[in-house]
Amino acid sequence: MATDFRSLPVIDISPLLAKCDDPDMADDAGVADVVRQLDKACRDAGFFYVIGHGISESLMNKVREITREFFKLSYEEKLKIKMTPAAGYRGYQRIGENVTKGIPDIHEAIDCYREIKQGKYGDIGKVMEGPNQWPENPQEFKELMEEYIKLCTDLSRKILRGISLALTGSPYEFEGKMAGDPFWVMRLIGYPGALFANGQPENDIGCGAHTDYGLLTLVNQDDDKTALQVRNLGGDWISAVPIPGSFVCNIGDMLKILSNGVYESTLHRVINNSPQYRVCVAFFYETNFDAVVEPLDICKQKYPAGRGGSQVFKRAVYGEHLVSKVQTNFAITVPPPPPPPPIFQLTGYHVRKGRSHDKDSYLRKLENQNHDSESVDHDQKITRSYQDQNLHNHEHTRSKSGTNEVIVECETTRENWVISIREKLEQANRDDDRTSRGKLCIYKVPHYLHGNDNKSYFPQTVSIGPYHHEEKQTLSMECHKWRAVNKVLKRLDQGIDVFIDAMTELEEKARACYEGPISLTSNQFTEMLVLDGIFVLEFLRGVSEGFSKLGYERNDPVFAIRGSMHSIQRDMIMMENQLPLFVLNRLLELQARKFIPTGLVAQLAVRFFNPLMPTAETLDARHVSVNPSADHLGDLHCLDVFRRSLLFPKLEPRSLGKTWSWRSRVADKRLQQMIPNVTELRDAGFQFRIRKTDRFWDIKFNNGYLEIPSLLIHDGTKSLFLNLIAFEQCHIDSSNDITSYIIFMDNLIDSPEDISYLHHCGIIEHSLGSNSKVSDMFNQLCQEVVFNTKDTYLSQLLIEVRECYNQNYFRKWNAWKSALRHKYFDSPWAYFSFFAAVILLMLTLSQSYFAAYDYFKPTS
Numbered sequence: 001m002a003t004d005f006r007s008l009p010v011i012d013i014s015p016l017l018a019k020c021d022d023p024d025m026a027d028d029a030g031v032a033d034v035v036r037q038l039d040k041a042c043r044d045a046g047f048f049y050v051i052g053h054g055i056s057e058s059l060m061n062k063v064r065e066i067t068r069e070f071f072k073l074s075y076e077e078k079l080k081i082k083m084t085p086a087a088g089y090r091g092y093q094r095i096g097e098n099v100t101k102g103i104p105d106i107h108e109a110i111d112c113y114r115e116i117k118q119g120k121y122g123d124i125g126k127v128m129e130g131p132n133q134w135p136e137n138p139q140e141f142k143e144l145m146e147e148y149i150k151l152c153t154d155l156s157r158k159i160l161r162g163i164s165l166a167l168t169g170s171p172y173e174f175e176g177k178m179a180g181d182p183f184w185v186m187r188l189i190g191y192p193g194a195l196f197a198n199g200q201p202e203n204d205i206g207c208g209a210h211t212d213y214g215l216l217t218l219v220n221q222d223d224d225k226t227a228l229q230v231r232n233l234g235g236d237w238i239s240a241v242p243i244p245g246s247f248v249c250n251i252g253d254m255l256k257i258l259s260n261g262v263y264e265s266t267l268h269r270v271i272n273n274s275p276q277y278r279v280c281v282a283f284f285y286e287t288n289f290d291a292v293v294e295p296l297d298i299c300k301q302k303y304p305a306g307r308g309g310s311q312v313f314k315r316a317v318y319g320e321h322l323v324s325k326v327q328t329n330f331a332i333t334v335p336p337p338p339p340p341p342p343i344f345q346l347t348g349y350h351v352r353k354g355r356s357h358d359k360d361s362y363l364r365k366l367e368n369q370n371h372d373s374e375s376v377d378h379d380q381k382i383t384r385s386y387q388d389q390n391l392h393n394h395e396h397t398r399s400k401s402g403t404n405e406v407i408v409e410c411e412t413t414r415e416n417w418v419i420s421i422r423e424k425l426e427q428a429n430r431d432d433d434r435t436s437r438g439k440l441c442i443y444k445v446p447h448y449l450h451g452n453d454n455k456s457y458f459p460q461t462v463s464i465g466p467y468h469h470e471e472k473q474t475l476s477m478e479c480h481k482w483r484a485v486n487k488v489l490k491r492l493d494q495g496i497d498v499f500i501d502a503m504t505e506l507e508e509k510a511r512a513c514y515e516g517p518i519s520l521t522s523n524q525f526t527e528m529l530v531l532d533g534i535f536v537l538e539f540l541r542g543v544s545e546g547f548s549k550l551g552y553e554r555n556d557p558v559f560a561i562r563g564s565m566h567s568i569q570r571d572m573i574m575m576e577n578q579l580p581l582f583v584l585n586r587l588l589e590l591q592a593r594k595f596i597p598t599g600l601v602a603q604l605a606v607r608f609f610n611p612l613m614p615t616a617e618t619l620d621a622r623h624v625s626v627n628p629s630a631d632h633l634g635d636l637h638c639l640d641v642f643r644r645s646l647l648f649p650k651l652e653p654r655s656l657g658k659t660w661s662w663r664s665r666v667a668d669k670r671l672q673q674m675i676p677n678v679t680e681l682r683d684a685g686f687q688f689r690i691r692k693t694d695r696f697w698d699i700k701f702n703n704g705y706l707e708i709p710s711l712l713i714h715d716g717t718k719s720l721f722l723n724l725i726a727f728e729q730c731h732i733d734s735s736n737d738i739t740s741y742i743i744f745m746d747n748l749i750d751s752p753e754d755i756s757y758l759h760h761c762g763i764i765e766h767s768l769g770s771n772s773k774v775s776d777m778f779n780q781l782c783q784e785v786v787f788n789t790k791d792t793y794l795s796q797l798l799i800e801v802r803e804c805y806n807q808n809y810f811r812k813w814n815a816w817k818s819a820l821r822h823k824y825f826d827s828p829w830a831y832f833s834f835f836a837a838v839i840l841l842m843l844t845l846s847q848s849y850f851a852a853y854d855y856f857k858p859t860s
């Protein structure tokens with residue numbers, strides 16, 4: 001049971017070692033003293049330093065140095081002993097491949113395990129069978145390690161004799177059937193040095209909070225970097241500051257069970273804040289592989305004191321525990337479940353111009369700087385804060401003890417209980433996320449909408465997603481997709497497996513986003529996700545960061561701002577040509593090897609599609625610098641992101657979901673004519689004025705003036721509008737704001753003259769060649785659209801315009817003016833006589849005035 005320790009005790013175990021082959025060792029005063037210290041350390045912290053252990057400091061150093069030498073080798077070299085499930089999870093694991101609580105650890109490692117004779121432990125053991133993979137370089141690696149393992153095995157057994165005594169047992173409780181044939185694990189670990197942001201270390205989680213699995217761990221760590229942290233009862237992380245020549249020794253899950261929870265397997269983690277690469281060699285001494293581990297009898301009875309009844313900790317089979325841990329650790333076999341949402345404060349990268357390369361260079365550095373402590377970048381502007389994972393093991397089990405069923409609680413404090421509940425909630429959240437069906441959001445354009453307009457709805461250059469997979473017109477782009485994947489892998493110096501595995505995990509969820517059956521097989525679908533996803537991301541990033549930064553030539557036929565960019569952009573916005581955003585997010589995350597803020601992909605997409613914006617105003621800085629996590633939650637795909645950015649800042653929601661009423665929901669164009677066209681309105685005295693705003697939908701009506709923001713129409717606008725409308729039509733949770741706007745404009749525009757006048761007012765700019773093309777376009781846009789004329793953000797405005805028009809308000813005024821003009825002022829003479837009459841009238845009036853004045857004037 002952990003306490004609120006602030007430091008870890010140092011125990012000189014030499015008196016124990018001196019006597020540890022003597023069955024009566026307990027009688028020795030020196031041994032008794034060590035045993036007392038061990039007992040206290042194991043109860044209070046579950047962690048302690050061991051000195052006087054008999055393994056020479058020079059051997060400890062040598063083991064770390066040779067490990068450091070290995071990690072300095074090229075990836076190519078290191079991957080010669082790559083860890084795979086087929087190799088029994090033995091061998092080299094790259095940075096980020098090990099996963100703790102769903103989060104990739106920023107370390108690389110070699111795992112070695114005691115050899116398992118074929119078939120010795122049946123199916124469970126089979127998973128971990130196979131010889132250890134030792135590197136050829138550095139030389140004598142294997143010999144040195146094997147000697148070290150022997151010494152550590154020996155030392156661990158001896159320390160455990162002391163711990164046996166501390167639990168008031170014989171010295172040999174951890175021998176015989178429990179641990180007489182002990183399994184062991186050795187993990188050689190390298191943690192990249194921290195990068196610095198504004199002089200502050202970046203706090204990469206080298207290894208997330210965890211407990212060790214077996215009996216006892218011996219940590220041999222670098223002397224000059226403080227990185228290992230141990231969690232105390234209050235939740236504070238206490239650093240295990242290195243003591244040269246010592247081992248940091250801690251208790252694993254099996255010893256916790258054996259001791260019936262008296263000794264804690266304490267939560268710990270690693271954060272390397274030093275700019276230098278850190279090496280740690282962890283030796284894990286375990287029980288027998290097939291041991292059924294349950295509390296020792298001596299512990300069942302006596303511990304924990306103070307509570308009635310025998311309290312029995314849940315039992316476990318060590319081999320099963322290990323295998324399940326190894327498999328969830330290893331990202332490649334069992335991909336990490338989606339992490340609990342990290343809290344990100346992100347400034348600087350991808351978001352603001354000029355710093356967009358930061359993240360990429362950060363990653364490159366992460367891998368390159370390993371051994372090069374000089375290359376600390378003080379120019380980073382990345383700040384992050386991971387949500388503290390207060391995850392803690394807690395077990396609450398029922399077990400049979402004689403005939404009485406005893407409810408057992410091992411963590412008694414309320415705090416730990418609360419922590420365990422939180423952990424379960426988080427786990428459920430992750431499971432939910434992993435298994436949940438994706439939400440239907442990518443539709444095929446309904447036949448009634450697309451008619452024969454394939455060009456507007458179907459990709460012409462590049463197919464993204466399953467609907468147009470490998471269609472003839474898009475085939476020539478396929479080789480460029482492969483080229484993009486190669487480029488990414490080369491940049492990351494990484495294999496394709498991670499991407500394939502991640503997409504395999506997302507397959508089901510991704511499939512569920514698409515409407516209707518998809519003919520691709522599982523492999524084809526997954527391959528498509530990898531290929532298309534990486535391709536899309538290269539474009540999004542290329543536009544934001546510069547294609548040359550991503551390693552493409554200036555004259556690349558595809559990955560360049562010129563070239564086929566224009567048509568690719570148009571294809572990538574189509575409704576049938578989408579990938580779920582979570583697929584893109586995951587792929588970007590894998591490239592970043594860490595979590596990226598929700599919304600980063602969306603921001604990249606907003607930039608990428610900016611040229612399609614139908615406004616003359618350029619994108620306001622607000623659009624891209626909004627807090628990424630806040631504004632893009634729930635984004636579905638690129639078309640959805642673009643649509644939302646068009647509506648930014650958000651329109652007030654009018655009603656929940658779509659309302660349905662047969663009377664007002666129409667697809668008949670005549671009934672959709674809610675207001676007259678420009679010519680008619682002008683005749684009725686309405687006036688038009690451009691409205692200065694970057695919200696292109698923000699139309700106002702004041703005193704006879706219709707104020708409309710400028711609209712920029714180019715040759716991609718038709719397809720863009722059609723796809724936006726199609727999405728709003730298909731997606732039940734989407735508002736109909738864009739459709740409303742387009743129907744409104746369609747109402748106004750019937751003829752080229754309408755366009756001509758709107759252009760005259762500055763409201764419409766276009767590059768289609770003739771006004772009639774523009775009016776034709778508008779007249780085709782909403783042909784078959786089903787639209788609720790009452791459910792639009794423009795409802796109020798439409799009512800007012802219609803009322804004014806119907807009451808002839810402006811027309812009456814207008815009619816009066818023109819009647820006057822026509823009747824009385826039809827010639828210059830009419831004006832002349834009018835003015836002559838006015839002057840005569842004024843003269844007459846003044847004459848009358850002076851006459852009256854004379855009459856009444858008082859005589860002086």
Ligand SMILES: N=C(N)NCCCC[C@H](N)C(=O)O
Nearest residue numbers: 099100101210211212213329
């Ligand atoms: N005991 C061993 N092998 N140490 C490595 C542990 C790293 C934590 C592990 N990923 C976890 O999730 O538990």
Ligand SMILES: O=C(O)CCC(=O)C(=O)O
Nearest residue numbers: 187219221228270280282
């Ligand atoms: O790197 C360290 O100091 C400890 C590593 C560790 O806790 C582990 O691998 O289990």
Ligand SMILES: [Fe+2]
Nearest residue numbers: 210211212268
């Ligand atoms: Fe550990």
